[in-house]
Amino acid sequence: MTRFFLSRLAFGALVLFLLSVFVFVLFYVSPSDPARIIAGDKATEELMAQIRVNLGLDKSMIEQFGIFIGNLLQGNLGYSYRTNMPVGDLIVNRIPITMSLVFGAVIIWLAIGIPIGISSAKRPGSLxxxxxxxxxxxxxxxxxxxxGMIALYTLYFLPTKVGITLFPPSGYVPFTQDPLQWAWHLVxxxxxxxxxxxxxxxxxxxxxxxxVLGQDYIRTARAKGLTERRVIYVHAFRSAMPPLVTQLGIDIGMLLGGVIVIEQVFGLNGIGSLAVTSVAMQDRPVIIAIVLLGGLFVVVSNLVVDMLYALLDSRVRTARR
Known part of the structure; x- marks a missing residue:
């Protein structure tokens, strides 16, 4: 198990390295000029040349990539071209909002989706x-x-017209500040x-x-006189879990990289909102950081999924020894 974990960890590190190479090259060959973005359209050539020197853009591609990787390994994501703030601070300020949104939604969609799926499978073809x-x-x-627009219209706009406030339309309250307001704003x-x-x-x-319910061992479990509840939830559902765990890991990893649509609709200033703003303003360091952050979340999620697979299925543990 340890050997497998280390191999998956090494593979994840390789994926992140290749992603960083791809993102760097993509933005390196981009026609946009960071010096022009920072200095503005009316800046002189001397000022723009000085900005390029300060950013290290006067160096070769290989030298710039070496500096880029070295800064990443030190946790230095650079500075925003537009706000001149450290990119790391921008990410840290936004990520609690996205994480609150994603993990709260995960609990709800699992509590709704899985019981509906099990109930449907128990009596296929029924009402x-x-x-x-x-x-x-x-x-x-x-x-x-x-x-999202329907939810805002029916649960915020219409009640507000008659003087009733059921939910706020937008905004975010930190959990540490007021847990009830935090949940109320995110419902x-x-x-x-x-x-x-x-x-x-x-x-x-x-x-x-x-x-799974069509397998021989399920029929055997029923023939032994086990209760239907035990057959469904102990035997069948456990065997059906690995694909669900895989999908859950992918979904969480992808959504933590930015829930763009939901954040825009409900005015949440999370990672998705930051990504939209950064792309519109051509803020290259922020965009690179968000892409790498999304890749990191996906890699970590898949690593966790692989570990859960080994716990759920003894055949996986045996095959990986």
């Missing part, structure tokens, strides 16, 4: 199954921004994000459970 499949189809078909974003992804998990869970 319960058709309702579950209908929920999955509608949820997958709905764009998140449309669902609508949580529900919006969770309902869309819960539909995916409902469909995935149903498919996996139907496949």
């Amino acid at each position: 319960r199954d058709r309702l579950g499949q209908g929920f999955a189809i509608v949820g997958i078909s709905f764009p998140t921004f449309v669902l 609508l974003p949580w529900i919006t994000l969770a309902l869309v992804i819960a539909a995916v998990y409902a469909r995935l869970t149903r498919g996996q459970m139907l496949e």
Whole structure:
């Protein structure tokens, strides 16, 4: 197990290195001039030349990449071209918002999607199954921004018109400041994000459970007189979990890199909102940092998934010794 973990860790480090090379080269060959972005359109050539020297842009591509990697290893992500603030500080200030949004939504979509999927698989073709499949189809078909606008209109705008405030329209309150206000401000974003992804998990869970419930060992467990609840949740669901864990790891890793649509709809200044602003302003250091951060989250999530696989399936542990 230790050897496998170290090999996956080394592979993750290689992925991050290759991602950093790709991002650096992509922005190196970009036609935009950082010196022009920083100095403005009316800056003199002498001022722009000095800015290039200060940023190290007068050096060769190899030298710049060496400086770039060295700074990354020291945790130095550079400075924003627009605000002149350390990029690390910008990320640290925004990431609690995105993490609060993602992990709250994860709890909700698992609590909704998995039970619906299991319930549908227990009686395929029944009314319960058709309702579950209908929920999955509608949820997958709905764009998140449309669902977000509907939530704002029905749960904020309409009640506010009659003098009732159910939920705030936007904003974020740190958990350490007021846990109740923190949750109250995030309820609508949580529900919006969770309902869309819960539909995916409902469909995935149903498919996996139907496949597992048709196996011989499930029929044997029923023949032994085990309760249906034990057969479903102890034997069948455990065997159906690995694909769900894989999907969960991918989703969490991707969403932590920035929930762009939800953050824009509900006015949350998280990583996604920072990414949109940085792209619009051509703030190269911030964009590079966000891309690398997203890659880091995906690598870490997949590493955790691999460890969970080994815990859930003894065959995986045996194969990796």
